[in-house]
Amino acid sequence: MLQLQFIINGLITGVLYSLMAIGFSLVYNTTKVFHIAAAGIWGFATYMYYQFSIDELKLPVFVAIGIAIVISMALSLIIELVVYRPLYKKKASTGVMMIASIGVMTFIDSVTMIIFKSHDLTPKHVNGNGPPVWHSIDISAEQCWQLAIGLLALVIVLVFLKRTKWGTQFRAISADEHLYASLGYNIFRVRTLAFVLSGCCIALSSCLYICGSQSVRSYTESLNFFVLALAAMVIGGTHRFGGCLIGGLIVGLAQEISKGVWTDANWLDLVVFGLTIIILLFKTEGILGHKQRSV
Amino acid sequence: MSAVYINLILFTFCVYAILTISASLTTGLGEMLTMCQAAFFGIGGYVGVFFLNHLNYSIVEVALLVMLVTGISSLFISYASTRLKGDPFIIVTLSFQMIVYCLIYNWRTVTGGDSGIYTQSLKVLFTWELPQNYHWILALATLFLVVLLYQYLKRTPYGRLLRGIRHNDQIIASYGKNVNLLKAQTFFISAALSGLAGVLYASESQYIQPGMLSLDCSILVITALFIGGKDNWKGVFIGVFIVFFLRDFFDVSRWPAQLRPSQNIVKNVTLIGNIERALYGLLLILLMYFRPQGLIKDNTQSSLTRRKETK
Numbered sequence: 001m002l003q004l005q006f007i008i009n010g011l012i013t014g015v016l017y018s019l020m021a022i023g024f025s026l027v028y029n030t031t032k033v034f035h036i037a038a039a040g041i042w043g044f045a046t047y048m049y050y051q052f053s054i055d056e057l058k059l060p061v062f063v064a065i066g067i068a069i070v071i072s073m074a075l076s077l078i079i080e081l082v083v084y085r086p087l088y089k090k091k092a093s094t095g096v097m098m099i100a101s102i103g104v105m106t107f108i109d110s111v112t113m114i115i116f117k118s119h120d121l122t123p124k125h126v127n128g129n130g131p132p133v134w135h136s137i138d139i140s141a142e143q144c145w146q147l148a149i150g151l152l153a154l155v156i157v158l159v160f161l162k163r164t165k166w167g168t169q170f171r172a173i174s175a176d177e178h179l180y181a182s183l184g185y186n187i188f189r190v191r192t193l194a195f196v197l198s199g200c201c202i203a204l205s206s207c208l209y210i211c212g213s214q215s216v217r218s219y220t221e222s223l224n225f226f227v228l229a230l231a232a233m234v235i236g237g238t239h240r241f242g243g244c245l246i247g248g249l250i251v252g253l254a255q256e257i258s259k260g261v262w263t264d265a266n267w268l269d270l271v272v273f274g275l276t277i278i279i280l281l282f283k284t285e286g287i288l289g290h291k292q293r294s295v
Numbered sequence: 296m297s298a299v300y301i302n303l304i305l306f307t308f309c310v311y312a313i314l315t316i317s318a319s320l321t322t323g324l325g326e327m328l329t330m331c332q333a334a335f336f337g338i339g340g341y342v343g344v345f346f347l348n349h350l351n352y353s354i355v356e357v358a359l360l361v362m363l364v365t366g367i368s369s370l371f372i373s374y375a376s377t378r379l380k381g382d383p384f385i386i387v388t389l390s391f392q393m394i395v396y397c398l399i400y401n402w403r404t405v406t407g408g409d410s411g412i413y414t415q416s417l418k419v420l421f422t423w424e425l426p427q428n429y430h431w432i433l434a435l436a437t438l439f440l441v442v443l444l445y446q447y448l449k450r451t452p453y454g455r456l457l458r459g460i461r462h463n464d465q466i467i468a469s470y471g472k473n474v475n476l477l478k479a480q481t482f483f484i485s486a487a488l489s490g491l492a493g494v495l496y497a498s499e500s501q502y503i504q505p506g507m508l509s510l511d512c513s514i515l516v517i518t519a520l521f522i523g524g525k526d527n528w529k530g531v532f533i534g535v536f537i538v539f540f541l542r543d544f545f546d547v548s549r550w551p552a553q554l555r556p557s558q559n560i561v562k563n564v565t566l567i568g569n570i571e572r573a574l575y576g577l578l579l580i581l582l583m584y585f586r587p588q589g590l591i592k593d594n595t596q597s598s599l600t601r602r603k604e605t606k
Contacts, residue, residue, distance in 0.1 A: 034382060083580055094382070095328060096587045099521045102514060103579030110573035114566060220511060227393060227510065234386055269397035273390035280383050280390075281375065 006256040012143050012212075014252020015150035016205050020229035021236070021244035022157055023201035029174035029239055030194040031088070034098040037079055038202050039226035040108030045072045045203035046210045046222075047116045061211065069203040076199025079104055080191060088191075109222070142212035153204050154245060157197070161241045170194060174239060205229075228255075228268075231276045237286030246287055250275075298428040304544070306499045309434035310492050311519070311539040313441050315531045317488030318516050320445065323525030324454065325481050326461035327376055331388040332489050332516045334395040337508025339365045339490025340497040341399060341406055347416045347498065354416055354433065358494045365490025366483040373479035392513055400505045411504030414497055434495055441488060442528045448484075449526075457481060515539065522579055524589030533590050537575055542568065 020042065027035040045068050053064030083104055087097055161167035169190050173180045181187050209225070232251040237243025251272050258268045279286060318332045339361045346357040375387045399406045406412070425433065448454050456477055459467045468474045497503045506512075519538035524530020582589065 034385070083584075086584060090584070092583070092587065095326075096583050098328075098385075099517070100580050100583040102518060103576045103583065105576070106514075106518065107573050107576030107580065110569045110576060113569045114573065220509070223510060227389065230386065231390070234383075238383075267397065267401060269393045270401075273393045273397075276390045277375075277387055277394075280387050281378060284379065284383055 006260050007253065008139060009143075010253035010256035011249065012147045012150070012252070013255055014232075014249035015147060015154060016209050016248075017225075017229050017232045017251045018154055018245045018248025019150060019157075019201050019205035019208075020225065021233040021248050022154070022241060023198045023205065024226070024229060025233050025238070025241060025244050026170065026194050026198040026201070028233075029241075030170055031084065031191055032094055032097075032177075033084055034094065034101060035198070036098065036101045036226070037083075037104035037108065038198070039222045040105035040112075041072055041075055041079075041199060041202045042206045042226060043222035044075060044108055044112050045069070045206040047112050048072065048203075049207045049210060051116070065204075065207045065211075068207050069200055072203030072206075073196045073199040075108075076195045076202070077192065080195040085188070085191070140212070146208045146212045150204070150208055153201070157201060158241060158245065166190075166193060171241075228272060231272050234276050235272075235279050235286060237288035237290075239285065239290060240288045243286050243288040250287075302428045302431045302499075304540070305431040306434045306495070307543045308535060308540050309431070309438040310496045310499065311516075312438055312532060312535045313492040313495070314489055315516055315519050315523075315535050315539075316441055316445050316528060317485045317492065318520050319525055319528075319531055320448070320485040320488070321481055322517070322520055323527075324449065324457045324461065325478070327478065327481075328385055328517070329372065329388045329482075329485075330385060330510070330513045330517070331372065331392040331395070332485075333508045333510070333512035334392045335365050335369065335486040335489035336493045336496070336512065337395060337399060337503075337505070338368055339493025340503045340507060341412070341493075342490070343494035344412050344414045344497045344503055347414050348412070354494065354498050357416075358437075358491050361490045361494045362487035365493070366487040369482040369486035370479070372486075373475075373482045376478050376482065377475045389510070392508075392510055396505060396508055396510065399508065406505075409505065411502055413502050415501055416498055430499055434499070437491065437495060441491070445528055453477075453480075515542075518575065518579060521589055522575060522582060524591035524593065527591060527593040530589050530591035530593075537578070541571055 020038070024035055024038045027033060027038070048068040048071050049064050052067050053061055083100055084097060087100060092100075161170060169180075169185065170193075172185075173187065173190050177187065180190075206222075228251055229248070232247035233244050234247065235243075235250055236245065236247025254271050254275070255268050258271050259266070283289070314332060314336055317335075318329070321327050321329050342364050343357050343361045346352055346360055347354070350357075352360075372388060372391060375391075376384055379387060400408055402408070448457075456467060456472060460474060460477065464474050467477075493507075496507065515538055519534035520531065521534070522537055523532065523534025
């Protein structure tokens with residue numbers, strides 16, 4: 001059935017967009033910084049994965065993904081410690097932080113291009129077999145892994161954010177930072193954890209994406225993916241972490257459906273960003289809405 | 296140094312300087328950060344090419360028409376600015392940029408899609424023709440007029456109102472000024488100037504393609520603006536020089552044939568281009584920490600109140 005094929009493909013891509021959106025929204029909600037550098041981390045993570053799995057060391061896929069995630073977590077933490085935290089201590093405005101973030105993205109991307117001079121990356125696949133067919137739906141082995149690992153990661157992150165003490169602190173600092181600080185908590189510790197977790201989610205999204213595709217990586221591709229994940233976060237609900245999940249699934253489904261309906265041109269951006277504009281103008285808090293205590 | 300190359304480098308600088316000055320009007324003076332300058336640039340370019348190819352007007356007439364059309368296309372952004380502020384507004388401009396790019400890239404019957412449209416126009420003013428290599432005179436003259444307009448706008452009460460909106464728009468509204476109309480006017484002028492830059496770009500390179508209006512270009516405009524100094528023309532010139540001019544200087548494919556180096560030097564030039572990008576990324580981070588106003592501050596009398604602002 002063709003429709004089910006679209007839905008399955010859409011779910012799989014949507015999970016990846018959701019992960020990236022959660023990575024961005026973790027930083028954006030806790031620190032109010034428009035973390036465009038997340039696109040840079042995404043690109044960097046793909047090159048890290050490539051470096052460890054194919055180029056020189058030829059490690060098994062999951063080991064390479066693990067190493068890429070650890071390095072991206074370190075990079076995310078470095079960005080926070082070197083760029084955002086000094087600006088925060090200087091009480092810089094959010095506009096200034098956003099421009100600094102753009103600078104970080106440019107820097108990370110150009111350094112990646114300098115180190116890894118070639119642009120042609122053909123990633124290693126998980127299994128070399130042909131795509132399995134299930135009820136006449138075409139799913140490759142990579143897509144199954146993408147779906148399984150991505151969903152598992154999403155569930156873990158969302159449960160972490162909702163149930164654990166740290167998750168409550170993330171939500172508290174995103175609601176009101178000064179109140180949180182005046183209650184005696186350490187803002188910097190939460191910021192550190194938020195950036196590390198964000199780096200982990202972004203790297204996971206990036207490595208899973210490259211595992212399942214055969215295409216090359218370039219600067220504009222990471223930026224395009226990031227902007228779609230941003231749209232996913234906005235559609236689902238900017239200040240709700242669950243909104244990233246819903247928004248990501250919507251964007252993924254929209255991608256597959258627009259690929260299927262209009263086969264000659266890619267109107268995905270028009271659909272997704274049109275939806276973003278409509279949501280922003282008429283229901284600014286997104287689909288899930290702002291969670292407030294009812295008085 | 297051939298006339299072609301001089302034409303090229305002067306034109307590149309002028310076109311991007313006009314584009315960045317138009318961005319400075321909204322982002323620098325008015326403090327409404329927009330990510331869609333490249334969208335207006337592209338709309339201006341494509342509409343200009345349409346007029347140049349089909350209607351056979353001269354460049355100046357086409358530029359005036361295009362400024363009107365691009366200004367009208369900014370009405371949506373003005374509407375969004377009345378309802379949203381700050382980060383949601385930035386995301387709306389980002390979405391507008393992506394939608395315009397998607398439309399122009401995919402609507403192949405009208406815009407030619409990825410393959411672009413070629414154009415050729417020597418008519419500069421009504422029927423007065425100018426050889427292609429001397430079009431830099433037109434570009435310089437236009438840049439001069441745009442800078443004059445920009446300075447004029449800053450010194451008039453209009454400029455003061457814009458700075459007031461940047462500071463606190465509720466106070467301006469309580470004086471009885473129509474803040475929404477003011478913002479709409481600012482976006483109109485900014486989009487019109489971006490469209491003008493687009494027409495100039497199209498007439499100089501004689502070829503337009505969707506790459507000129509990518510999100511990448513919008514981000515470069517913002518970068519140039521904030522490196523140089525977002526609210527004065529000298530800062531804009533410095534920013535454009537660092538970000539756009541040096542990049543195109545290192546873009547080997549645009550060099551005239553006799554200057555083009557051999558293949559094994561080309562890879563090093565790409566490396567130098569990436570190093571230059573890394574350096575100005577680093578410069579942007581350092582500037583935002585040490586000197587958020589950019590390299591060149593606005594110290595003129597018309598901006599006296601700025602000294603108290605900590606940003």
